[in-house]
Amino acid sequence: MPKQRFVPPNALPIPIIAQDPSIRVGGNVLLGEVEIPFEVTAPGPRGARVCVVDYDASDRRLYRPARMPALDSPRAIATYRKRLADPRALARDPALHAVNAYATSMAVLGRFERALGRRIGWGFGGHQIYLVPHAFEEANAYYSEGDHALLFGYLRGEKKTVFSCLSHDAVAHEVGHALLDGLRDRYTYFSSPDQAAFHEAFADLVAIFSVFTMVPVVQRLLGRTWRRPVVARELDREWLKRTPLTSMAEELGHATSIAPRRGALRVALRLPPSPTYYRDLEAFGECHARAEILVAAVLHAFLAMWKHALFGAGARPRQTVPVDVVASEGAALAERVLMMVIRAIDYAPVQDLQFSDFLTALCTADREVYPGDEKYRARECFTEAFASFGITAGRRGLYWETPDAPLSYDHIHPSALRHDPNEVFRFLWQNRRLLGLYEPAYTRVTSVRPCIRRGSDGFLVNETVCEYVQSLTLTGRELGRVRLETGKPGRRAKLEPPPGLGKDDEVTLRGGGVLLFDEAGRLKYHVQNRILSPRQSERLASLAAAGQLGPGAGPEHVFARLHLAAGTRWARSPAVRKGR
């Protein structure tokens, strides 16, 4: 009999720890199941995108690379499930940690790739990110761009050791940071309070909704205490706060204090809608605090959509729905919202992001995929929820406008536009005036990303997402002569030099945009922050307030210089400032 050729599947279903090992059902760790992109891994596991290296820098020890379990039969899956759910095996076997962290991170990556219809690069330029599940003995976990790595700490306790690599939230959160950095590397630059907060909020949302998408997990957690049907009037913020979905985070928080990102859900739900937070830069200027506003706004939109999907527009207060339906609908909706949030990144400005831009990006991205949306009314719910937290789309509107200027496509080859930065630059240069580029600035196309998505008519659609940046370095003296656009024809406003900037001190103005081309190579959207936009004054004031003006004000200096901003100005160069 001829030997059959092995046909690899697209995706591999694999059990993972649903939340963390402290969440148990009948003494066993609660598991969920995800599908990850299939690949034949090397020991580590080491795949095309994620390489697990189990090195403990505190103990200076390298654990033997783990092998992916062969999950090719129901029996093999059951055996692996049993082992992963056994708390004693988890405490003894680092290989289980390595595989679980690999699977969790690949699940998040897979979701991003599905949402955007293309491979996602890492921010550091390499193809593979290191994942170090037992990096150090410390209550910490973080994405380190310089190390090309996701580093997860552990904490030895009197009775047990707590591992951040086993927390679904911690892994999803850090992978979220790394992927966002790959999509928008300038978001780690200091710009506005919103931009700094966005990285945290985005990673939180990825973590929260990653757990929510696992139907059996949501079913089990809701069903455990909510055996009676859910009543329409009860499905609100207070209800969600009381469900185990949020209280389990509390349990983890008390046990470990390691990045309990589900705590973000609990914390964000604690904020009742109010437009005051967003305006209050004193209390909500710090990036984590400000991130809560965005997370809260998205969660409130999610709740409204959930309620609408379950009960419709004319819900009666006493109308009930079985818990199972609530759970499955919630999981499906979580998938939809997560996809929306990820897709919106393609429609968000390349830098100097504000929450209002994100709202416009969300709505535009969603309209592209779901032009009509009777079931969830997603865009309506998002707009209302954001408005209740003081975030409105502003002058730019709810959707980015399609360029109506007569752009020139002479000598532009649509096929080259899909991959060649030089061709995209040529298009930009050819249309620089119509596209509002600032001619004297240095302009560079930083990425050209072809992607495929399913259109609203069910057909596959080829699109191209390109990013470009502009920068212009001026002295304090020259800055005073810059005139900003006001949005009114013929009227310009003076750029206010930030306080403390000397006449010879240099400062860099930045701008840029995203170009979205359709299948025919025609420009569909141009999401732009112009160098001479009125926001530039605001941005410079923010930088000055945070001590981020001057040479070397890039992402690598953001944290190192915080402590040094106050009062001690003997040395001016950042390199010296790091010393004493």
Place this chain on the structure above:
Amino acid sequence: MAAKGPTNAKLWVYDVGFGDCLLLELTYPGQTRFVLFDFGTKGLPSGAGPRHMQAVADALKGKLAEGELVAVVATHRHRDHIASFPLLPRLAPRVVVQPWTDKPSARRDWTGPGPGPGVRLRRLQDPLGFMPGTLAAAQSASEHAFALLGDDHPMAAAAKNNQENPRARAFLEKLCPASRHDYVFAGGRAKNLERSLPGVKISVLGPPTVKQYASILRPPKRSSADDDEHWLWLAGLTDEWAFWHRAERALASAAEAHQGRGRPLFPRAPSRRAIPPEGRWLVERMSRERRDAASALVQVVDSALNNTSVILLLTIGKTRLLFSGDAEVEAWKWALCDAPDHRQTRAAVGATDLYKVGHHGSWNATPRGTLWPAFGKKGGPGRRGRMVSVLSTKPGTHPSVPAPALLRELKQSTSLYSTRARRPKGQLCIEVPIRLRK
């Protein structure tokens, strides 16, 4: 009747390399009184032998025999300020002045003497937020960090300097009865010292207590009841004890592993120490990052200890002498910008005639934004009543100390007396004359 004050004054600055040892000589009618500020080092002067500190101790004894040692001021617990006191076994001062954080009977969570609510800070690594217990844990963490960093690391000297110094502290504790110890804080009084130095007005400008400092921090505006938990959660910690004890334990594990005595996380799992070539790039970076984290922690502890420095402003007639230990920018910001009486303090500091340069000339102990512009008697060599500055330091011990920019300013705008200046062979100290104005 007002007590008769000193008629003459001098400051003897002993060259102990990177450390402090200053002897203030006050001549009263018929009697000479001395106040000794600190005695320790963390880097001997160039060319000095191992018995250098003993030689300084002998010279001190000789000098002290000319009068009475009325007070020892141990500005803070860093080794370069107190480690050598045990070389003076027969020292018998009337008074010992130390910061409030060094009070032996203090509870670990004491937020300091004086009025104010007994709050706890929620800023875990704030240099002014350390209580006696957290200071001790931080010092212990620093000790482990030293083992991890090794002797060659630029922060090794600071890590060693941060280590607990039980011998010197016990020595200081027994120097005189407990009732004659002044454990001082900003705005408080050094009553025993005042009694011992008639005619000298003593103002204590630092260190601030945690409760004083906490009073200027605005709590976050939140509506929910469990804000504190939330803020701690954001920091990834449960409280300051947890932070420092975890840091201590983590560094201890790392130091043990460094010395080959590590405790494996998974004893039964196959593992190895040798790193294969494909893993070296990452492992080297991670190891460097660990050392950087330990180094950063050492800096935090260093700043915290420096900011516990006793800051004394002595006023004799119209002459003002400012001794600030190693107080850093945070302590100065408190004294000159945030304290309730900061305007008076700023005016008093502005009239300083002699300034003992803080922290051996580091730029953040004489901050340009607060302290330096407050000095009103700076000026060129021709200026009458030009401020005198006194610097005890040794370059190359601590990165960028003394700071070249500060040194340049001190030379240009003050009459600088530095232990770096050349002295006749065999002479261990420099003499700084003080002109007393009535």
